[in-house]
Amino acid sequence: MAYGLAVIYGVMRIVNLAHAGLMMLGAYASLTLFTRFGLDLSRASCRRPALLPPRCRALRVAGRRCPRSGATPSIESLLLLFGVWLVLQNLAYVVWTGDTQSILTGTR
Numbered sequence: 622m623a624y625g626l627a628v629i630y631g632v633m634r635i636v637n638l639a640h641a642g643l644m645m646l647g648a649y650a651s652l653t654l655f656t657r658f659g660l661d662l663s664r665a666s667c668r669r670p671a672l673l674p675p676r677c678r679a680l681r682v683a684g685r686r687c688p689r690s691g692a693t694p695s696i697e698s699l700l701l702l703f704g705v706w707l708v709l710q711n712l713a714y715v716v717w718t719g720d721t722q723s724i725l726t727g728t729r
Contacts, residue, residue, distance in 0.1 A: 638702040642709035649717050655724050 622644060629637045654660040 635698045635702070638699065639705040639709060642706040642713075645713055646709060649713055652717075652722055652724055655726075661726050 622640065626637060626640055629635055629640070651660075651662045654662060
């Protein structure tokens with residue numbers, strides 16, 4: 622997670638506050654795939670995540686909409702991505718409820 626934040630900040634100069642929300646959606650997606658289809662993603666390869674290109678495109682679009690002020694991140698990008706994080710968090714709360722959930726596999 623820290624590496625992703627560092628790359629986004631280093632390349633685009635955007636502090637991505639929605640990064641944790643996107644990781645949360647990935648965790649809930651893997652929970653859904655495990656409970657509904659029996660897919661055990663703990664053994665899957667994480668070298669090429671399927672959601673990486675759309676996520677990068679969305680960040681580029683969000684970064685273009687915010688004015689640039691040189692080498693420092695703008696307050697507009699912070700507010701925009703904080704709003705995206707809140708929307709993702711509340712969407713996950715509506716879909717998956719606030720109960721604690723876990724994936725129990727046969728491997729340790």
